Amino acid sequence: MTSHALVDRPSRRRTPVSWVRGGGLTTLVFALPMLVIFGVFSWAPIVKAVVMSFQKTNLIVTEWVGLENFQRVFADPVLPMAVRNTAYFALLALIFGYPVPLIAAVLMSEVRRAKGLYSALAYLPVVVPPVVAVLLWKFFYDPRPEGVFNTIIGYVGIPPQPWLQSATSAMPSLVLEATWAAAGGTVIIYLAALTAVPTELYDAAEVDGASVWGKVWHVTMPQLRGVLLITFILQIIGTAQVFLEPYLFTGGGPANATVSVLLLVYRYAFQNSLGGNYGMATALSLMLAAFLAVMSLVYFRLTRSWSTS
């Protein structure tokens, strides 16, 4: 980091002229796109988010209101529902989507012919535009007996289900589609991690007489724990910000059973008949971000001794 590989710096006092001669200006020209784009579209909004959460604005008049935005968010009767739904979505997504990619990846890593075919098939849903995926699945969830999924479960004698129409089955239906769309990415991450397992460990386990399952359980799994810990928290951070599925499948219904926190942020800011309440929207999104940050810190603190990667 200390060597200035290409720029000959004069050891004398720095003046504007020596700065330009030494390549400082050229460096700045190269850095300009990064500094401007990150400054305006990344850092300015982050700072603005904090400021706005203490303000009330109608885009013409802006006033400071202290903690009022936060108080109004907490007073919103939809908030507890949104938090509960988001937590439920995240939990279901873990149950549906966490073990399956791991099992698939361990099996796939042993494939000897056409390994590429397996990973390509697994990854294919990830490249499908999420909007198309959701709208297509929405049609699959057609509650009529002629609906795609109702036809399929009819083959094994299960009666037609209401899927998205009922408050109890709506959320699992959303999660099923979300899992379809995302699982392939996790499979590929695990496959990459599996190639990094030191092969001597398998040789050593064989010398000790380990069975096939013994090797998978006592060598592969412990070697993956670093990446397993990370995909776990990343999945929670991702699902805590779920928006597309509730927005397009159900619009938050039926009876707010699928309203997520981010959908609530969207409603505050952009679906408000009284004009966008940007203060409440940023207050809620900051609280979500703060919660995720604290949760991640606690998580990594708790699991630190466990992951020695």
Place this chain on the structure above:
Amino acid sequence: MTTTTPKLPEAVLPDVLENPPARSRRSSAPTADRTALSVSDWRRPRVRRTWNTMHVVLLVVLVVWCVGPLLLLGKFAITPTQDILRTPLAIFPNGVKWSNLYEAWFDINISKYFVNTVVLAAGSWVSQMLVATTGGYVLSVLRPRWAKYAQALVLATLFVPAVVLLVPLYLIILHPPLVDHSLVNSFWAVWLPAGASAFNVVLVTRFFDNLPREIFEAAKVDGAGPFRLFWSIVLPMSKPILGVVSVFAVIASWKDFLWPLLVLRNPDLQPLSVRLPSLEATTDKGTLMAAYAIATIIPILMFLVFQRMFLRGAGLGGAVKG
């Protein structure tokens, strides 16, 4: 864009990307790439039978679960509406209706939204490439005194969830600095924020860090200035990582929904992802399914052509939702 920016802690980055990839596709040393099952395990009939069965089952599951919905979509795209609604799983009971595709492309103007999607993806790609390559060059090769501060500021944005940016970024687009008119209903509103991808900068910087410094020194001795070095030496040597960044830039833009929905209110400017939900309620199912299929075919073709780049990039956590 903001909602799909991939996030990952540095720990996920394996060495693959840091070293230029090996030329040959298959490694010839069999000991190097063994897995849990050894060659002698595979010789045992019981192990062989169990694992071969599991692999066949897995293949069937993958085909049905991952590809099945897409095959159905392809079938619906050329099926008459009545058959889609009454017997969705029957295979063309009343023949094929190719005109669905024609109707989607011309009658509901999918062609226009398709062009918008392509233009948005192309601009986002240019913006991401420009920021990531010049930024990476500064942080890795030019290394001014302030590089470590710039790097820290860029890296820190990786840990800010996209949800925080949504509303304030929208207001910045509404009243951008230096420009006195709103960027809403302008493609710039999508192109410019797309460039602020810390993930890209990290990937490119890491790759540049591993390029051999002796070549830079030699080029300098031969009289190459910083621009020449960037354009003729660094960029050509970095094709593998630029390919990965490119395919993910294009796919992310194609998939993006929330951000273009907010900033492109004029339907004539909207991409497919924003337009399709509003067509859903009013359009004939056959035409609609053809429109979905048209919106899906480009990403799928890109994936089939650039499969290795996708899978290499995804192994870096690129597919992890932000």
